[in-house]
Amino acid sequence: MPETSGSQAWFYRGLEAGLESDVHAAADRVIADSPDAPNRECTSGCAFCCHFPVGATRGELDTLATALRRDLSDPTYDRLVERVRRSANELRGVDEKTQAAQRRRCVLLGDDDRCIAYPARPIACRGWNSLSRNACEAGFRGEAFPPPSPDAQAYASGLGVHEALRRAGDGTTHELTRGLAALL
């Protein structure tokens, strides 16, 4: 967790949000509450952070799989399943550090650099908000990772939400590509 005064308080706010029935809405409210929210430089179509491994709980993967099946046309869904399975195969035996160094596009990142499952994206994605686009680009290029300027309060609350979801589920965190390959 990036060091900041009050990180623990934001973690617990996230933990509480993770217990709400509409967890995404509750998490988004807490994350939007961060005092640094006005200083974020994230914009639609900026996807440097979508080239690193994403951890998701089993419940989050189920939510994603349901949304993808519901929202995508049959041909798009079939292409996605093929992409997810191919990517999961390529990742066999690859550890997280190596995967991160590969800067692989997330399997849910569309050709326009927008998430195809944005409303259902996991808390790991929701909680990562950057205060410096340049820092994200540097991280993407391998000059520095993690980028030094996340919105620390939002990040801490995201960790809290994730922890609540993990405890409420099977107690584990799954890498998104492999997790989806098992479900789609």
Ligand code: SF4
């Ligand atoms: S799930 Fe969506 S927001 Fe998260 S890394 Fe993948 S494309 Fe980006």
